[in-house]
Amino acid sequence: MECKKGAPVGVFDSGVGGLTVVREIIRQLPDENIVYFGDTARVPYGSKSPKTVIRFSEQIIRFLKTKQVKAIVIACNTASALALDTVRDKFDVPILGVVSPGARAAVAVTQKQKIGVVGTDATVRSGVYTQVIHRMDPQIQVIEKACPLFVPLVEEGFKEHVVTQEIIEYYLESLRATDIDAMILGCTHYPLLRSRIRAYMGEEIQIVNPAYETAADLKALLKEQNMDNDSTDASGSRYEFYVSDMAEKFRQFANTVMPFDVPETNVVNIEDF
Amino acid sequence: MECKKGAPVGVFDSGVGGLTVVREIIRQLPDENIVYFGDTARVPYGSKSPKTVIRFSEQIIRFLKTKQVKAIVIACNTASALALDTVRDKFDVPILGVVSPGARAAVAVTQKQKIGVVGTDATVRSGVYTQVIHRMDPQIQVIEKACPLFVPLVEEGFKEHVVTQEIIEYYLESLRATDIDAMILGCTHYPLLRSRIRAYMGEEIQIVNPAYETAADLKALLKEQNMDNDSTDASGSRYEFYVSDMAEKFRQFANTVMPFDVPETNVVNIEDF
Numbered sequence: 044m045e046c047k048k049g050a051p052v053g054v055f056d057s058g059v060g061g062l063t064v065v066r067e068i069i070r071q072l073p074d075e076n077i078v079y080f081g082d083t084a085r086v087p088y089g090s091k092s093p094k095t096v097i098r099f100s101e102q103i104i105r106f107l108k109t110k111q112v113k114a115i116v117i118a119c120n121t122a123s124a125l126a127l128d129t130v131r132d133k134f135d136v137p138i139l140g141v142v143s144p145g146a147r148a149a150v151a152v153t154q155k156q157k158i159g160v161v162g163t164d165a166t167v168r169s170g171v172y173t174q175v176i177h178r179m180d181p182q183i184q185v186i187e188k189a190c191p192l193f194v195p196l197v198e199e200g201f202k203e204h205v206v207t208q209e210i211i212e213y214y215l216e217s218l219r220a221t222d223i224d225a226m227i228l229g230c231t232h233y234p235l236l237r238s239r240i241r242a243y244m245g246e247e248i249q250i251v252n253p254a255y256e257t258a259a260d261l262k263a264l265l266k267e268q269n270m271d272n273d274s275t276d277a278s279g280s281r282y283e284f285y286v287s288d289m290a291e292k293f294r295q296f297a298n299t300v301m302p303f304d305v306p307e308t309n310v311v312n313i314e315d316f
Numbered sequence: 317m318e319c320k321k322g323a324p325v326g327v328f329d330s331g332v333g334g335l336t337v338v339r340e341i342i343r344q345l346p347d348e349n350i351v352y353f354g355d356t357a358r359v360p361y362g363s364k365s366p367k368t369v370i371r372f373s374e375q376i377i378r379f380l381k382t383k384q385v386k387a388i389v390i391a392c393n394t395a396s397a398l399a400l401d402t403v404r405d406k407f408d409v410p411i412l413g414v415v416s417p418g419a420r421a422a423v424a425v426t427q428k429q430k431i432g433v434v435g436t437d438a439t440v441r442s443g444v445y446t447q448v449i450h451r452m453d454p455q456i457q458v459i460e461k462a463c464p465l466f467v468p469l470v471e472e473g474f475k476e477h478v479v480t481q482e483i484i485e486y487y488l489e490s491l492r493a494t495d496i497d498a499m500i501l502g503c504t505h506y507p508l509l510r511s512r513i514r515a516y517m518g519e520e521i522q523i524v525n526p527a528y529e530t531a532a533d534l535k536a537l538l539k540e541q542n543m544d545n546d547s548t549d550a551s552g553s554r555y556e557f558y559v560s561d562m563a564e565k566f567r568q569f570a571n572t573v574m575p576f577d578v579p580e581t582n583v584v585n586i587e588d589f
Contacts (some may be wrong), residue, residue: 083364084364085357090471092562095357095560191472195465209478209479213479288367314587
């Protein structure tokens with residue numbers, strides 16, 4: 044496996060949300076090279092069917108494999124929820140999702156055995172967070188709530204707008220009325236609303252962002268398979284960004300999330316893969 | 317051309333919005349057969365680039381041609397704005413968009429020579445409404461305003477919610493402060509918010525929905541090219557619905573818009589075309 048140590052990690056999302064996961068991977072694994080793909084031509088995934096999200100994910104994985112990635116992180120909750128099992132069976136590269144790491148973190152912090160999950164329509168409809176949490180501890184009560192407008196609010200720059208507060212209250216009122224003590228942000232866009240969600244839900248509820256645990260899982264996987272990049276070659280650490288559309292808009296958004304200047308972003312015709 | 321009279325008209329949109337145009341075509345041309353395609357796997361188009369929207373439109377037109385359509389209506393403002401000229405040059409079937417009909421209707425009603433246009437980011441960025449109106453009358457002042465959250469609000473069923481009112485005010489405040497006397501609903505989703513938009517903008521502003529004029533243009537085109545269906549064969553009038561994803565969700569929505577029970581909706585893998 045020695046030859047794979049310097050190979051990049053592939054990370055993908057339906058759009059820009061997965062950059063919050065990349066940011067965490069860079070923090071925890073500063074020596075790894077990363078190839079990111081954002082499916083900006085077909086975003087969002089959260090309102091689409093399992094069959095379609097699986098087909099899109101397979102195309103992206105085929106593209107990432109052309110970049111000789113040594114492992115792949117699905118930094119999108121919807122794709123993790125709907126496609127992870129299928130693509131793991133189909134491809135010969137290790138693939139991690141964000142659902143299990145997020146579930147594990149929430150299981151670790153809940154004292155009352157009651158966890159809330161917020162996510163897209165597709166993620167909540169899949170019930171995968173409940174399944175995964177119950178595999179870890181069948182006694183835990185899981186309450187899932189779809190919040191489909193959070194993604195467009197973030198994407199349209201309404202983060203600070205008064206209507207965002209009202210939509211947060213509209214979606215989360217029923218969750219706040221329960222006695223959950225942990226809540227998973229089950230969509231990679233939602234950490235961008237974290238402080239408002241936290242303020243509404245109250246300090247006694249632990250807000251879980253799966254990005255941290257996902258990066259930790261990746262670190263463990265690379266170490267275990269002796270694929271971690273231990274090169275101190277200065278030319279080693281590189282980040283490449285690919286999208287299926289709107290490269291310049293993506294780059295500008297990425298610059299607000301990443302701790303460095305995001306280089307040129309390349310457009311890929313993902314349907315060809 | 318005789319053989320084409322009974323052939324269907326193809327109508328497409330990024331999703332469900334184009335059904336408001338189909339409804340109008342059915343009203344004005346009750347004898348025509350219609351094949352509808354909604355690109356629900358890749359909706360929305362309004363935040364995507366011209367290149368991508370052109371590629372998607374070409375795939376859909378190739379699919380519609382397999383249904384032997386005699387004419388095609390692009391019932392999506394974004395695709396009309398970004399792709400119409402390109403696909404007209406490329407395909408040998410008559411193709412109509414919604415922009416020119418909408419512009420013509422607004423030019424006909426404005427007295428103050430001031431027209432407002434609301435639409436998606438992509439439509440407004442293209443500036444095509446302004447260009448088309450200026451070709452009709454260079455003296456008219458056109459004020460365009462992108463309202464990107466209107467589509468997700470409609471799709472997520474927030475039509476009646478208080479936040480929709482606030483977002484309408486947020487987007488339209490600057491338009492209301494002008495002295496426009498006509499306003500084009502330059503996105504096929506927006507007619508579904510028409511009564512609220514009308515209430516906010518006031519009775520003195522004429523709200524133009526391009527669907528009516530588009531159906532009238534189609535009628536004129538079919539007559540002129542001797543392609544109008546004059547068969548009184550009872551088996552003649554048929555409507556077929558195709559989507560790229562989420563057929564059942566589409567059918568349920570379509571049932572709320574169409575004046576008849578929408579039959580089975582078929583899924584097409586549009587990327588194969």
